[in-house]
Amino acid sequence: MKIIIAGAGDVGFHLAKLLAHEGQDIVLIDRDPYRLKQASSSLDVGIIKGNSTSYSILEEADVSTADLLIAVTSSEETNLATCIIGKHLGAKKTVSRIQNVEYLLSKEKLDLKDLGIDEIISPESLAAKEIKRLLKEVAITDTFDFDEGRLSLVGVHIDETSALNGKTLIEMAHLNPSQNFITVAILRDNQTIIPHGDNRFAVGDHAYFIAQPDGVESVLKLSGKKKQDIKNVMILGGSKVGFHAAKSLSRKFNVKLIESDKEKCFELADQLKNVMVINGDGRDVELLEEESISEMDAFIAVTGNSETNIISCLVAKNHNVKKTISLVENIDYIHLSQNIGVDTMINKKLIAANFIFRYIREGDIISLTSIHGVDAEVLEFIVKAGSKITEREIKNLEFPKGAIIGGVVRNGVGYTTMGNFQFRPKDRAVVLCRPGCIKTVEEFFK
Structure with a gap:
């Protein structure tokens, strides 16, 4: 498959990395020579320096033979124009990254396919959906349902109280006679282990299981966790991710949103009728305590500053908040979450690429x-x-x-x-x- 990716930033690079493993014919287009050099030195991809809306650049990329054209630059206008031009030059399918979610809500009315855009994605909207998914269960660090929950992926942290601590997978099998779950991965010291019978669980591991419906309870019991419901959620940051997360979560939970910009607070309060919007600095521990952070079941930090998000999540953990989620810009930070105490770190660009x-x-x-x-x-x-x-x-x-x-x-x-x-x-x-x-x-x- 021939794939052209316009934009060699985090989304484009990670996508190229996933596809390069499969021997796909990939061409990266970007204006930044440093990004292109970085990509070509670590990935087996072709590179073209230039503007992806340029007819000559797309011709150089041989867009007429492309099975897929993906536009994921930081400019929404560039992405839309790239897809429209590329489609008319012969690209079979096009995907555009957008920032304005009105396109998502109105894509049928806008007839985007007639214009030449087959699919649109919003990293902010996808990140909000990911946050909602991660809040399904407090004791589980990650969860994903297959075929409407007939099977589930669940992740748990192994600590001193866990019955799995020190056990091999073979020994664990004796603790699970009904065989209603199976271990599929262990994350240890930022290293991924695909486990086999003699692999042993250790304190600090993040273990991941595929479980039948009754197997989720078995995983929680053996890992020393208790099933807990989420009722109260605090969101730090009125960014697009924060707005979409608050809007979605407020249908099910009691949501408080803290934003430092006073004008933005008024806008958010008008748009989010079921959310308590608070104007203040989320780095202020006294403010968080005044807003009853210790009574929250989940704390979600999605400001534009990764360090603020991480530190505020650690403050929340120190106030016994059961579940913390931090938005980070640097993909490399994601591997740190298990070591520093934040339950889950997410990156909207990585989510979009996936x-x-x-x-x-x-x-x-x-x-x-x-x-x-x-x-x-x-x-x-x-x-x-x-x-x-x-x-x-x-x-x-x-x-x-x-x-x-x-x-x-x-x-x-x-x-x-x-x-x-x-x-x-x-x-x-x-x-x-x-x-x-x-x-x-x-x-x-x-």
């Missing part, structure tokens, strides 16, 4: 999700008749070591999968694998 990657893989992979800080993707496939995955039991498949099959949904029921399991056509398989293994794993499902 969303586009799912769009690209539509057809082969029916869903894809990333685990924050983990160097692996979670994929969902529908098993085809005659595919390699159906030929033998899992233990005899020679499945790549960088991947692990976590479960299956068969006839509307979710199951975890052990070595003696054999897939059938129409099964929905859930697989966790490193980015470099995705293409190899796909071969088993073709």
Whole structure:
């Protein structure tokens, strides 16, 4: 597949990194020679310096043969224009990054496809959706449902009280006789482990499991966690992410939003009828205490300053807030969350890149999700008749070591999968694998 990416910033670079693992024909266009040099030195991609709205630049990129043109520069106008021009020059599909979410709300009325824009994405809107997903359960650091919850991915922190502490996966199996969950990844000291029988859990690990509906309770029990509901949420920052998160969460929770800009507070108060908007500096501990931070179940920091977000989340943790989420600009910060005490760090550009990657893989992979800080993707496939995955039991498949099959949904029921399991056509398989293994794993499902 030939893919042209306009914009070599964080979104474009991460997307190119995901796709380069698969040997796709990728061309990056950017005005900044330093970004292009950085990309070409670490990725197997072509580079072109210039403006992606330029006819000559798009011709140089051979846009007429492109299967996909993705415009993810920092300029909304450039992205929209790039897609429109590229489509008229022959690009088969186009994806544009936008900032104005009115385009999302009105994309049918605007007939964007007629203009030449097949898909639009808003990193801010996607980040707000991610925050809502992360707030499903306090005790779980990350969660994702497959096939309406018939199987779930759950992540938990291993501490001294956990029954899993010091146990190998084989020993853990004796603690889980019903086999209603399976370990698929361990994050330790910023390193991702795809675990096997003799791997041992340790204090400080973030462990990730694929679980049947009743298996989620088993994971919580063995990890020493208690199921807790979220009622009260505090959001720091009236950014676009903060606004969308507050609007979405206020339908279910009691939400307070703190914003330092007085004029913006009035605007937010007008737009968010069910949210208490407070004008103040979120770095002021006294203010947070006056606004009852210790009574909050979740604290979400989404100001434009990563350090402010991280520090305020640590303050919230110090006041016994159960769940903290920090928005960070630097992707490298995400791996620090397990070490410094913030439950989850998110990066809107990384979320956007992963969303586009799912769009690209539509057809082969029916869903894809990333685990924050983990160097692996979670994929969902529908098993085809005659595919390699159906030929033998899992233990005899020679499945790549960088991947692990976590479960299956068969006839509307979710199951975890052990070595003696054999897939059938129409099964929905859930697989966790490193980015470099995705293409190899796909071969088993073709």
